[in-house]
Amino acid sequence: MKIVKESFQIVNSINEIIRGDIRFPDEKEKIPCIVLLHGFQGFKDWGFLPYISEKLAESGAVTMCINFSLNGMGIRTDIAEFPDKFARMTVTRELDDAHLVIKSFVEGEILDTEFVNNIWNGEIYLLGMSLGGGISILTAKQNKNINKIALWASISKFDRYTIRQKKEWESKGFIEFTNSVTKQVMKLNYSYIDDIIKHGNEFSLTDAISELRIPVLILHGAKDVSVPLKEAEMLVEASPYGMSEFHLIEKTGHTFGVTHPFVKTTNALEQALEKTIIFFGLK
Numbered sequence: 001m002k003i004v005k006e007s008f009q010i011v012n013s014i015n016e017i018i019r020g021d022i023r024f025p026d027e028k029e030k031i032p033c034i035v036l037l038h039g040f041q042g043f044k045d046w047g048f049l050p051y052i053s054e055k056l057a058e059s060g061a062v063t064m065c066i067n068f069s070l071n072g073m074g075i076r077t078d079i080a081e082f083p084d085k086f087a088r089m090t091v092t093r094e095l096d097d098a099h100l101v102i103k104s105f106v107e108g109e110i111l112d113t114e115f116v117n118n119i120w121n122g123e124i125y126l127l128g129m130s131l132g133g134g135i136s137i138l139t140a141k142q143n144k145n146i147n148k149i150a151l152w153a154s155i156s157k158f159d160r161y162t163i164r165q166k167k168e169w170e171s172k173g174f175i176e177f178t179n180s181v182t183k184q185v186m187k188l189n190y191s192y193i194d195d196i197i198k199h200g201n202e203f204s205l206t207d208a209i210s211e212l213r214i215p216v217l218i219l220h221g222a223k224d225v226s227v228p229l230k231e232a233e234m235l236v237e238a239s240p241y242g243m244s245e246f247h248l249i250e251k252t253g254h255t256f257g258v259t260h261p262f263v264k265t266t267n268a269l270e271q272a273l274e275k276t277i278i279f280f281g282l283k
Contacts, residue, residue, distance in 0.1 A: 002026045003057045008110050010100060016069035016085065018097050020044060022110060023057040023065075024119060032123040032147070032280065033062040033105060037098060037139075039130030039153075041179055043073040047260040048269055055273055056127075059282035062120060064110070066101055068094045072186070077261070079182045087174060087187045090195040091135070091158055091203060098126075098139045106145070123147040125280055130227060130254070131155055134205050137235075141208040150217040150276050153224055153254050156205050156231035158196050166193055181260050206238035216244040217279040219272050226254035247275050 004026050010018040021044060024031075034056055036049060044050075044065040053063040067073050070093055072086030080086060102124060104110050111119075126149040128136030133154020140146040161169070169175045174187040196203055209216065216239055220232035229248075236246045249256065252268035277283060 001028070001058070003054055006111075010104050010109070012069050012097060012100055014069075014093075018066055018069045018101060019073075020064055020066035020101065020110075021050070021053065022062065023053050024062040025057055025060065028060050029119055030121040031060050031062060031119060032121055032125055032282075033064065034125045034127055034280065035098070035101060035105075036063060036065040037094075037126060037128040037132030037135050038066075038068070038071070039132050041181060042129065042132065043067050043071055043077070045073075045077045046181065047255060047262045048258045048265070051262060051265065052127075052269075052273055052276075056277065056280075056282065059277045059280075061125075061280065061282055064101060064105065066097070068097050070094075080179060080184055080186065083184065083186055087189045088191065089188065090192050091138075092195050092199070094131075094135050095138055095142070098135055099143060102139075102143060102145065125149065127152065127276065129153060131158075134158055137205050137208050137212070138203065140212055140214060146214060148215045148217070148280060149212075150219070150279060151232075151235065152219050152256075152272060152276075153221060153227050154218065154232065154235060155227055156234040158203055158205070159193070161193070169193060206234055209235055209244075210238045210240060212240065212243065214243070215279070217276060218244060218246045219275060220246075220248060221252040221254060221256060221268065222248055222250050223252060224254045245279070247271075 005023045044067045053065045056063045070085045070089040072080035072082050074081035126136040129152045133151040136149045174189050256268040257266035
C-alpha cells in the first residue's frame with residue numbers, strides 16, 4: 001500500500017495562506033479524515049507531525065496537517081519567515097482557519113469532490129497538540145461535523161499569563177519571547193490577549209469540553225513542564241461522564257521525547273500514537 005501525499009494552499013478571509021499536506025492510502029476506501037492542529041510555536045513540518053500523519057494514513061485515514069495562516073512559517077522548517085504575521089496571531093484567527101480547512105475538504109476544494117466521496121466515510125476527527133488542543137475543543141463545540149477529538153498535551157486555558165505580564169504587555173503593545181525551535185526573538189501583539197478577554201466564557205475550554213457529546217481522548221506526559229499535568233486533569237474532570245478517556249504517558253514531557261528536526265521516534269511517542277489509532281478505530 002502506498003501513501004499519497006499532496007500539498008495544498010487555501011486563502012482565508014484576511015487574504016492569508018493556510019498551507020497544508022494531505023496524505024491518504026491509495027488502496028483504501030470509506031475512511032475518516034483526521035485534521036492535525038499544531039501548537040503555539042508549532043508548524044506542519046515540526047518534529048513528529050509528518051511522521052504521525054504518515055502513520056495515521058497507513059492505519060487507514062485521510063490526514064491533513066496544516067500551518068495556521070499566522071504561525072509565521074513559510075516553506076522553510078528552520079526559521080519563521082514571517083514573524084510579522086505571527087505577531088498578529090489570535091485564537092479567533094486559528095479557529096476560523098480550522099473551520100475553513102474542514103469546509104474546504106468537505107466541499108471538494110482540497111481533493112476532487114468525486115474522489116472525496118469515494119474515499120471518505122463522512123467522519124472528521126481532530127488531533128490537537130498543546131494550544132492546538134484548545135483550538136480542537138472549541139472547533140468541535142462549534143462544528144457539529146466533528147465526530148471525535150484527540151488531545152495531546154493540551155492546554156486547559158488560553159489565558160496563561162500573570163496580571164503583571166498582561167499589564168506590561170498592554171503597555172508595550174506586544175510581548176517578546178525566544179522561539180524554542182528557530183531561536184528567533186518573536187513578538188506577539190496585545191491583540192492576542194484582547195481577543196481572549198473579548199470572548200470571555202466563550203473561550204473557556206473546560207466549559208466547552210463539558211458541552212461536547214463526542215468521544216474525547218486526552219493524552220499527557222507525566223513530566224510535562226510546558227503544560228502541567230493538572231491541566232489534563234482539569235479537562236478530564238470537565239468532560240461529560242463516559243465520553244472521555246485519559247492516558248498518562250510515563251517518563252516523558254511535552255513533546256513525548258521528540259525534538260525538531262525529527263531524528264527518530266521514541267517509546268513515549270509510539271505509546272501516544274498507538275492509543276490514538278485505537279481511539280480513532282483505525283486498522
